[in-house]
Amino acid sequence: MTATASAGDGVPRVVTAGETMMLVAPSGPGRLRHAGAVTLSIGGAESNVAIGLSRLGIPASWVSALGEDEPGELVLHRVRAEGVDTAAVRRVPGRPTGLYLREKVAGATRVYYYRRGSAAATLAPGAFDPSILDGAAFLHLTGITGALSAECAEFVTWAAKTAGAAGVRVSYDVNYRSRLWEPSAARAATEALLPSVDVLLVGDEEARALWGWDDEACLERFPDTGPSEVVVKLGARGCAATIDGERLTAPGFPARQLDPIGAGDAFAAGYLAATLWGSDPAERLRTANAMGAFCVQNLGDYEGLPSRRELAAFLDRTVDLGR
Known part of the structure; x- marks a missing residue:
């Protein structure tokens, strides 16, 4: 499959699919139970x-x-x-929107999900009109969606196959959440989907948790299962990849981490954007790393994500005095 499709104005388009919840978090570090004030935001990998x-x-x-x-x-x-x-977002009577609580205690982030029986758990095959894929270059999915319900698991498979039939490339972020399903279930679901995936994104920690593989094993074995592009996220160390048979590594950027949540989603956005800009594989990885580093230096799942101008300045190490 090739990413030749584009929107009517010539700019390639990406479709994402999955649950986004209302996020409630204390306005500062500390236990949620002691919070005198909280902030309301949203949290969801695919919307990020x-x-x-x-x-x-x-x-x-x-x-x-x-x-x-x-x-x-x-x-x-x-x-x-x-x-x-958001034209393809459905409203479901009698089902709640998912809720996501977060606190930071002793430097560690803890999350609490209230998403069982949520509206998004009703996503199933046929949940969107395939025409939404017209003019799209990528459909981006994550492993979170398949963990929400049996219907959602079927939806992910259907969505990937529908995209493939339409000539739209599929990117998939494993995004393993231990609070949603067991490693064996997440591993089986991912392996069943891989033949329909073009770009696989996987974190080094989740690769060890699900397969017991190190970075080298991921880069060697995953391409044989379907994806032509396999990118292993290494956190602050950067990333490594096998892209069309070529092995590459890219170092991370120095960053003072304020909030790690959303960094993987920022990474995915950077990789897909650079791909659609026509960047070579090495620059795709560098751009993805830059987006992840930019994200962790700000609070919130998506609030600190940069514009293209800000990203370019970050990549060029241009100093913005802010005045």
């Missing part, structure tokens, strides 16, 4: 990627389902405000 792409000037559409409730309104308004197309 869509927002990251939109800020970089890449048209993005987000497919999901939300409850007919105030959290659903909050999510929808925040995503729309970032310029993401």
Whole structure:
């Protein structure tokens, strides 16, 4: 499959699909139970990627389902405000929008999900009109969606195959969440999907948790299962990849980490954006690393993601005095 499709104005487009929740977090470090004030935001891997792409000037559409409730309104308004197309988002009567609580205690981030029976758990084959893929270069999916329900697991498979049939490349971020499913289930679901995946993104820690593989094993074995591009995220160390048979590594950028949440999604957005800009493999990895480093230096899942101008300045090490 080739990424030759583009939107009507000639700019390639990306479609993402998955759940986004209302995020509640204390306004500062400390236990949630002692918080005198909290902030309301949103959290969702696929919408994070869509927002990251939109800020970089890449048209993005987000497919999901939300409850007919105030959290659903909050999510929808925040995503729309970032310029993401939400026409394929369904509202589901009688089902709540997922809730996501977060606290930071002794430097460690803890999360609490309330998403069982959520509106997004109703995503199933046929959840979107395949015409939304017209003009798209990529469909981006993550392993989080398949963990939400049996219907969602079927949806991920259907969505990937539908994209493939339409000539749209599929990118898949393993994004393993131990609070959602067991390693054996996540591993089996990923392996079943890999023949339909073109670009595989996997973190080094989750590769060890699910397969017991190190970086070298991932780069050697995953390409044989389907993906022509396998990228292993190494956190602050950068990343390593096998792209069309070529092995590459890219060092990370120095960054003072304030909040690690969303860094993997920023990485994915950077990699896809650079691919659509026509960058060579080495520059794709460098751009992805830069997006991840930019993200961790800001608070929030997506709030600190850069514009294309800001990303270029970061890559060029241009100093912005801010005045």
